[in-house]
Amino acid sequence: MAEGQQLEVVNNGRTERTGWILNSPDPPDVFHEVFSSIRNTILPHGTKHNSSSPKKSPANKAFSFLQGIFPILEWGRNYKATKFKNDLMAGLTLASLCIPQSIGYANLAKLDPQYGLYTSVVPPFIYALMGSSREIAIGPVAVVSLLLSALIGKIVDPGVDAVAYRRLVFTVTFFTGIFQAVFGIFRLGFLVDFLSHAAVVGFMGGAAIVIGLQQLRGLLGISHFTTKTDVVSVLESVFKSLHHPWSPLNFVLGCSFLIFILITRFIGRRNKKFFWLPAIAPLLSVVLSTLIVYLTKADKHGVNIVKHFKGGLNPSSVHQLQFNSTHVGQAAKIGIICSIIALTEAIAVGRSFASIKGYHLDGNKEMVAMGFMNIIGSLTSCYVATGSFSRTAVNFSAGCETVVSNIVMATTVLISLQLFTKLLFYTPLAILASIILSALPGLIDINEAYNIWKVDKLDFIVCIAAFLGVLFGSVEIGLLVAVAISFLKIMLSSIRPSTEVLGRIPGTNTFCDVVQYPMATKTSGLLIIRVNSGSLCFANANFIRERILKLLTDENEENTKESIHVVILDMSNVISIDSSGIIALEELHKQLVSRGTELTLASPRWQVISKLKLAKFVDKIGRGRVFLNVEDAIDACFDPKMSALNGC
Incomplete structure (x- = not known):
């Protein structure tokens, strides 16, 4: 009974962490980012203030603005x-x-x-x-x-x-x-x-x-x-x-x-x-x-x-x-x-x-x-x-x-x-x-x-x-x-980014490239792939999709005893995605399903998960297929309830 309760707590924690990703607020739009950039360039100390600190008067705000333009006003007061x-x-x-x-x-x-x-x-x-x-x-x-x-x-x-x-x-x-x-x-x-x-x-x-x-x-x-x-x-x-x-x-x-x-x-x-x-x-x-x-x-x-x-x-x-x-x-x-x-x-x-x-x-x-x-x-x-x-x-x-x-x-x-x-x-x-x-x-x-x-x-x-x-x-x-x-x-590094097959470093919860770290062990039945590109876009989306499919084929040919039934895509390095990138992920999902393999996303960044939700891609793969990190994704695949629910 105690063990069952402990597993329930772990599952609830994992579900809560997934909710943090899926229910995160919308990222700022382009115009807000441009305005913030201009403000941060001009104002040295920003415009925000703590609730405990007194609100700045218009004169202090004006002086802060002038300090941003003329730094001599700041250090000049202490000049000796x-x-x-x-x-x-x-x-x-x-x-x-x-x-x-x-x-x-x-x-x-x-x-x-x-x-x-x-x-x-x-x-x-x-x-x-x-x-x-x-x-x-x-x-x-x-x-x-x-x-x-x-x-x-x-x-x-x-x-x-x-x-x-x-x-x-x-x-x-x-x-x-x-x-x-x-x-x-x-x-x-x-x-x-x-x-x-x-x-x-x-x-x-x-x-x-x-x-x-x-x-x-x-x-x-x-x-x-x-x-x-x-x-x-x-x-x-x-x-x-x-x-x-x-x-x-x-x-x-x-x-x-x-x-x-x-x-x-x-x-x-x-x-x-x-x-x-x-x-x-x-x-x-x-x-x-x-x-x-x-x-x-x-x-x-x-x-x-x-x-x-x-x-x-x-x-x-x-x-x-x-x-x-x-x-x-x-x-x-x-x-x-x-x-x-x-x-x-x-x-x-x-x-x-x-x-x-x-x-x-x-x-x-x-x-x-x-x-x-x-x-x-x-x-x-x-x-x-x-x-x-x-x-x-x-x-x-x-x-x-x-x-x-x-x-x-x-x-x-x-x-x-x-x-x-x-x-x-x-x-x-x-x-x-x-x-x-x-x-x-x-x-x-x-x-x-x-x-x-x-x-x-x-x-x-x-x-x-x-x-x-x-x-x-x-x-x-x-x-x-x-x-x-x-x-x-x-362009070469952007159009042809590398992809890594990850394994767990023994005795840790750290996942690294199995080529760079031969001691890293792969998880049976799972293929963990990290995309090493800051952007998944029109220039590299199809290349990344084909690369993932090739890695899956190679892995199945090497391991004939047990085929791969889940591909975990580590998105921690991808900070932006466009419509071509989303279409490539949709095609990847369809091709994996046709092979009897499921797609799971781990560590998606703010801008990426926001666009994936707007494009309804999260609904297509299932909301239970998005996780805060690789470890949660692996644990979910070996959880009996989640496995039955998601087909792991």
Whole structure:
């Protein structure tokens, strides 16, 4: 009698757990999820409150809303003078590196030098208000500068019409900001992840080599140079130009200071106390080389110099945005490419240093901050800005505490624009080329490429494809090839997901793949199959159905003594299902019944069981055929009452 009561309690518990699944509330609809995503991005602390806590007043709600948009309002209240001392030193060190790099990157983007400095003023200020990373340094970067010159240069030649080119750059920057903000507001950060880590490593390596080859123009003082970015065209242009008159003084001057910068970097790495030395080396190179050219009148002997350099505050560029131009569609396409590349670099950099400091970086909020800083930047004569790895590393090494270091850096650049731009008239272009060349080794990560090769050969193919695409094709070809192979990899894993036959690990209630764990034992008369796919949809539903039937056939052929009378489908990994998936399950159920086998579902997820109930599939297989876990499904098949009821 006691044993019968115990079995009754077990059966009642199992029935109750099944009821939890079948009677669960409806999941939120798509519109509710989108609204919640937007609210969670904007509001840092949510809108819910406990019954024990006092209800927030409208003023507190408004302040909470503003904190979500401007994190500086939250951490700024606890900001202390000791932190400012560290941020001040980090900001000044950062500015010494930022000023020469910004001028060089503007030259790489085929813009006048002042636009690189403009981009190091407004975007860092905006990011300091809206960004959440403490270490990231904002400004122009080499890869995005190359992207702009390569893609926009095909539409408008900056050598022919510099004004139209510049206007298109500002328009692309505006679209870049719009896409970045939209990605963040609607929590579409997963789109950036389509550019995989392997693709980024390959793309950065290829872009670094292309950028380095393009700097031969400044380093050799070549006047006529190709606008193409592939390695063959660049080298061909260099060899052709060498047959024409050129000044070796440019090469001597550039290489001398390049060696100087690399030596200071070596010293800084060997002795952490001298971290500031490689940071100030580029600025020191600009100052010394400018003095040398000015005092020796080297510009009269073939040394190419910056010459015209407009200073002052960032001028408005609102009237320069070209929304009525015939190129607006192309500008939007370039904008989405630049937004993804810029976000990929910035978020990777920000998360790397955030993990070192031990705090979490919200990628969606970072996207919103990056988006707004580029939108406002496009209205104030800036081109696309993002987080720079080299400058962020300097900022971190200099001991920055908060994004106030960005404010100090931007203020220093602004003062330089007001007072010192005239002094840069005699700055040799070869020095800017050497500064860019010195920053490129950090973009070529051979060790990471080797690690990718060891871990995942298909990922390595993506890496090499991106590298070769950029090197021998163009920037956009490299990106397209890398993204296409990454998509193909995703599609293969989605269209052909694996299915596992499960067995019980001895002495436990854990069920694992019998191939991976040979000690796992199968249950007589039952076939437990787990579907390893996040979605059961039109792309893979028929494949999964055929795979299950094949596993059933193979199992019956291996075990001739007792045929399989129940197939338990573990749905714990399936988080979504569409109409094609439901039809495939219905066909599977019919085919199993025709073979004298029943179908049982275990661990269905919220969205899945909701749709299966709406499609009446649960009624077709029987409400007693859905269980909370695999163990309940097995126990039900061996329960005499359930077996008689369900035909087990």
